[in-house]
Amino acid sequence: MxxxxxxxxxxxxxxxxxxxxxxxxxxxxxxxxxxxxxxxECSVSSDAGAIAKPIDMTVQTDANIVASMSLLPKLMHIDYSSAAGGKPSCDLGQFTAGAASYELYGDDKAGRRRTAKPARKGDPIAQIVPVTDIIKAINASKQGKSATVEGYLLATVSKTEFTGWRYYTGMPDTATLKRDMAEALGGSTAPIFRNGADGKTEIFVPKR
Structure with missing residues (x-):
């Protein structure tokens, strides 16, 4: 008991x-x-010495790069829906573009994705997209080789347009990306080209 x-x-x-x-x-x-x-904390890699390269359309290699970049939406199936869906794993922090708030995400997986998502649904999205020279890619494929990445494009994607703003020789650091994305999304810098909903491409770089 x-x-x-x-x-x-x-x-x-x-x-x-x-x-x-x-x-x-x-x-x-x-x-x-x-x-x-x-x-x-979460961090991603960048390339030392990466710069935003000025484009000169009178130089054939630059003209090839612009033509290649303008084909990226079709080649990589980039549109607003694909840009808005999913995001890289690393949260790189916020920035503002005008009155709009954005969150930058990135990772170092294939393509080294960098994407700025808007707080307000429907606003443009900023992305970093790897660039290959289409002529070099064709020649490489004939030899059974893969094309090399020439640089990276800063682009914005809206529901009606794909606009290229900066061409970098390598992957910029996070602070540079936030600054340049804010300028592009805020419209305070000149674009390189724009693909419209009508399928036409406008080139804004003057021939020197």
């Missing part, structure tokens, strides 16, 4: 100890997370 009370007493003691242990573990985890910035 004395067993039951002893059993109840032990169970209460065990539950109390378990609760205290759980609280201690939770506190330890919270302190560890707060003291470990690496757990909260």
């Amino acid at each position: 004395t067993i039951a009370p002893m059993h109840v007493s032990y169970s209460k003691h065990f539950r109390g100890t378990l609760v205290r242990n759980r609280l201690a573990v939770s506190a330890a985890v919270a302190i560890f997370v707060a003291a470990s910035p690496a757990l909260a």
Whole structure:
């Protein structure tokens, strides 16, 4: 008859100890997370010396690059729906373009994706897209080789247009991307080209 009370007493003691242990573990985890910035931060790579290259349409290689970039939406099936769906895994922080708020995402998987998503549904999306020279790609394919990435295009995608703004010789750092994306989305810089909903491409780079 004395067993039951002893059993109840032990169970209460065990539950109390378990609760205290759980609280201690939770506190330890919270302190560890707060003291470990690496757990909260996310970073992506960039290329040293990457610059926004001026385009000169009188230079054949530049003209080839512009023609190649204008074909990217068709070649890579880029439209507003595809740009809005899914996002890279790393959150690189916010920036503003005019009165609009954006969140930049990126990762170093194939294509080294960088995408700026708008807080307001329906606003344009900014993307970094790898660029290959279409002429070199054709020649490489004849030899059974893959085309190399020549650089990266900063483009904005709306429901009616695909606009190319900057051509970089390599992948820029996050701070540069945020600045240049804000300028492009805010319309405070000149574009290289624009593909309209009618299928026509406008080139804005003057021939020097």
